[in-house]
Amino acid sequence: MPLDYKRFNGPEDSVSYKRFTADYLKSYDELHSELIDETGHRKDGRAMDEARPMYVRGNFVSQAKGSSYIEMRGTKVVCSVFDPREIVHQNEFSTVGLLFCEVKFAPFACKRQRQSHVPDSEEKALSVALRKAVGPTVCCQLFANFQIDIFVYIIESDGSCLAAAITAAGLALANAAVPMFDVVTASSVAIIGDKIFIDPTEDEEHLAMISPDTNTNHGVITMARLNGLMQIADFRQIGSLDIECILKVTDILEQECQKVFPKIQKTLVGYVKNGIMEQKRLSEEGKAREAKLKDKMLEWRSSIVNNSV
Amino acid sequence: MAGILLSHTEKVYITHGVKNEYRSDGRSNIDYRPMELETDVVSHASGSARLRLANTDILVGVKTEIDVPKPDKPGLGKIEFFVDCSANATPEFEGRGGEQLANSISNIMLRAYQSAQAFNLKQLCIFEGKQCWKLYIDILILECGGNLCDAVSLAVKAALFNTRIPFVKAALMDGGNVDLQLSDDPFDSKWLDVGSAPLLVTLCRIGEKCVVDPTAEEESCSLVSLIVGVTGNPKYYNDYEDEEELPAFEAKCSVISMHGPGSVSPQNLRDAINQGIIAAVCLDEALGKTLFRERRDTEQFKRHSYGFLK
Amino acid sequence: MTEVYKHIHPSKYFNDYINQDVRPDGRDFDQQRDVIININGITSADASAIVKCGNTTVVCGIKLELARPKAEEPDIGFLISNVELLPLCSSKFRPGPPSDYAQVISNIVSDIVINSKCVDLKDLCVVTDKLAWVIYCDLVCLDYDGSIVDACIIALITSLKTLSLPTVTYDNETEEVKVDTGVKIPLQVHGLPVATSFGIYHKLPRNIILADPSAYEEEMCGGIGANLIVCWNKGLFCGIQKFGGCNLSTEDEKRTISLAKQRCKLVEQVIETCIKNGEVK
Structure with a gap:
């Protein structure tokens, strides 16, 4: 880890204790047999084509214009979107708006090793992937010469991080009332041999990236889709598939x-709906207060008139 | 890459032509423009290649070094890509302008070579757990005329084909350290097995169809492009006496990625991937035959070296 | 309508509330926000805690690593804590390396934890001069609404209390290390430091003390970083910090110290209840 002078650093030679556990180096077949049991179910009890239940929430960060939180059991992702601001480091006028996306992992997000605070190539690649996936949905021509910041933070990662990040970003943008063409959702799939794992966990993804000795299919595919327009916004595949x-x-x-x-x-x-009801309630309260003040005003006026008489 | 100004009518002309499989220079939708390739242009590198594809000029150099393998992958070597977009190529790359493009190209190359079926890192292992070869692949973009990913992947495969790995005669354990003995003869080396290395094909969507190897005018008519990386057929890269001893070859996709601010319909995606695989298979065959012919010419001292003169 | 006034004329907006003896979010001057704690939420970390003080949300995740101890201190391990103020928690923070404010907060939290000696670093040593534990505590702020130091300390102490170290066997001849995650020993935590933040609002004739200020109140009281932070550790007064901002009279100081002492008791109760409920499961 390169030395980061602005943070406290541990000793340079520290390694995760997991490297010394008995089950650190497992063979491919061992890992494969762990993933599916005899009844055809996966390690966490799901069927092969079952996605994890998703908890979705908006308005998660009170300080952001729009935000969202998505949890799919082990994968927890927070996203917040801020108001348009001027584009940094740019001198010429740009006729379309820009999107600035940043994806970051928490240092304790991955169970295999600790992430460093400095963004590494994987985080940069995810940021670029997020921008490509969300780019087609936002009406960039409506905020010319401005940039909208989208920050995604992955608190815990257990597979399908990019898919969760894209869905969270789509929801946060809509929550922030950024003009958009459509809502973007994403999902991913891991393929090992002839088995297709929908919404893979980190173990399944890790195994799908390793090739067995034979020439069988293996890989991970992530797709982002614009659902109203039925178009594919982003499609990425890694591995080796026919x-x-x-x-x-x-x-x-x-x-x-x-x-x-x-x-x-x-x-x-x-x-x-909640917003509309809240506004209705506030305007009714406001009207009630105004009516009371008006009554008091009339009373005061009439008392003055009485006194002067 | 400099701004091409096309009128609306010209764009319609190109779009209609593509729909009928006609392009303005007479090619079909999956034809490439003529390319020039030469290997072994850089004498200091373990392997090198230079490729010219219309206005695009790529130079690739491969260096080999001895390194410690990763702790969770003790039997595999390492490979690293570095792309340098110099300001020579186009004025947009001045300063840090080319950094984003360079990062995206090196990222997609890394993903393409990630699978063992594309490039087997086991051939780079010297002593399991202690020493392995690390390949540093440096890609220089000398001139940028569009269609970078295709040219880069072709040049990288040619350079890897040209790479020699020194022969390790003996590896002894000396109290925790490994003592390597390499042979003194620089020609006592082995070639890398790159038959299945992937080739990237960029398909630009114009209207409802996709074209391969777009010119700058065609690129300005398209909003979204798809990059498909297809593994190569080892048949064309090795001297196999008996054709039947080879297992049946099936082209596999090792990376798929999308570029551009637009989106595609699912049918477009399917057609594009099919087209990409067909184009890649033809390209792979042509490349393999060329490289093999060049190697044979070199062995028989018949090769005329052009270097950078042409 | 009132939101517009908040942006156009912030001081008048705030003054109007203060003059009525109430704060913009409806609290009294001495009233502090509720504390919500959740433990072991993050399975990829060796111990974790999520704390919400009103809107301020801080997540603490602990990762354990092994390293060689320093040559000049061969029998002590390492405890490294970092506070990360993300750009997503507030528009005041930009992406990139930590700003000055983030480094200051990191330093304050680290000082409080190390000086309170709640973890004895000698417990972290496995084999003298060869192997020691490194505890990386990463505090991440997800929502910045004032009183960040309070929330960070609570999260850090709670996760340290729920941390257990796996057993390590070290073979002297082969220098081989074996870790057994099945048998775990809980970490000994002595003491429980609790920090309380106060904002001091400049108003004639007397400055007003606001306990547990929100982000908006912090700005009004002199900008972020001008808070008064008082720290108690199980009935022992352990620290007071004030960087800039308005003046503080001696009676006000005594009052803040006693308010902080009461809060310390409350927070201790919350942490103990949370950990006990966690164990029952």
Whole structure:
């Protein structure tokens, strides 16, 4: 870890104690057999095509214009969006708005090792991926020469981090009332051999990135979808997959993205409803107070008139 | 890459042409422009290659070093990509302008070479757990005329084909340290096995169809492009006497990524991936035959070296 | 309508509330916000705690590592705490390396924890001069609404109290280390430092003390960083800090010290209850 002078640093040679545990170096077959049990269910009890239950919430950060929190069991992601501000380090006028995305992992987010505070290449790649996925949805021409900041923080990572980050960013942007074409949702899939794991956990993703000795399929695919327009905003694949597998998985991913969409819709509509009711209540209270003041005013006027008479 | 100003009519002309599989220079949608490739242009590097594709000029150098393998992957070597967009290529790369582009290209190359089916890192292992080879692949963009990813992946594969790894004659354990003995003869080395290394194909979506290897005018008509990385066929890169002893080859995608501010429909995506695989398979065959012919010419001292003269 | 006044004329807005003896969020001057604690929420960390003081949210995650102790201090381990003020918690913080304010907060929290000696660093040594534990405590602020030091200290102490170290066997001849995560020994935490922040609002004739200021009140009282921080550790007064801001009279100082002492008792109770409930599960 390079020395960071603005923070307290530990000793340079510190290593995670997990390296010395008995089960650190497992063979590929051992890891594979751990993932699926005899009944065809995964380690956490799900079926192969079952996604984790998702908890979605907006208005999570009181200081941000719009924010969201998404939790899928082990993966916890916070996103906040701020008001448009001027583009830094730019001299010429830009006819479209810019999006500035930053994805960061908490130092304690990954169970394998501690992340450093300095952004590494993986975090930078995720930031670029997030911007590419969210870019098509935002009406950039409506805030020319401004930039909107989207910050995503991954508190705990247990697989499907990019998918959760994209969905959280979409919800936070809508919560912040940024003009958008559509709501973006994302999901990801891990493929090991002929088995397709929907919404993979970190162990499943880790194994899917390693190739077995034979030439079988393995890989992870993440897809972001614009649900109203039915278009694919971002598609990324890593690993080694043949064409039929990819085409089959594209269909599965579209359905998964479609399944997430109603939850986001419900959350947003709920907040709008609450906002309208709150406004109604405040305006009624305001009117009641005004009516009381008016009565007092009339009383005072009439008392003056009486006194002067 | 400098701003091309096209009128609306010209854009419509290009879009309609693409719909009917006609492009303004007479190519079909999956044809590449002619390329020039030469390997072994940099004498200090373990392997090098230079590729010219229309206006794009890429130089790749490969250096090998001995390093300690990662603790959770003791039997594998390491590979690292570094892309340098110099200001020579286009005035937009002045200062730190080219940094974002460089990062995205090196990132996509790393993902393409990540799978063992694309590039097997086991061939870089010397002593399991203690020593391995590390390949530093440096990519220099000398001139940028669009279609960078394709050119970079072709040049990298050619440079890796040209790379020699010194032969380790003996590796002895000397009380915790490893003592290596390399042979003194610089030609006593082995070639890397790069037959299955992936080639990237960029497909630009214009209207409803996708084109491969777009010119600058065609690129300005398109909002979104798809990059597909397809593994190569080892048949063209090795001297196999008996064709039947090879397992049946199937082209596999090792990386897919999207670029640009637009989005695609699912049908577009499917067609584009299919097209990309067809284009990549043809490209791979052509590259393999060229590289093999060049190596044979070098062995028989028949090769005429051009270097940077052309 | 009132939101507009808050931005156009912030001092008048604030003064109007203070003159009626109430704060903009409805609290009295001495009233502090509720504390909500959640432990062991993050399974990837070796111990974790999430604390909410009103809107201010701080997550503490602890990661354990092994390292060689320093040559000049061969029998003590390491306890390193860092506070991260994310750009997402407030528009005042920008992405990039920690700002001056973040470094100051990090230093304050680190000083309080190390000087209170709540963890004996000798407990962290496994084999003298060869192997010692390194406890990395990373405090992350998810929502910045004032009183950040209070929330950080509570989160840090709670997660230290729930931390247990796995057993380590060290073979002297082969220098081989084996860690057994099945058998864990809880870490001994002595003492329980609790910090309380106060904002001092400049008003003639007398300055007003606001306990547990929110972000808006902190700004009004002289900007972030001008708070008064009082620290108690189980009935022992352990620290008081004030960087700039308005003047503080001696009676006010005594009052803040006694308010902080009462809060210390309350926070102790909350932490003990939370940990006990966690263990029952």
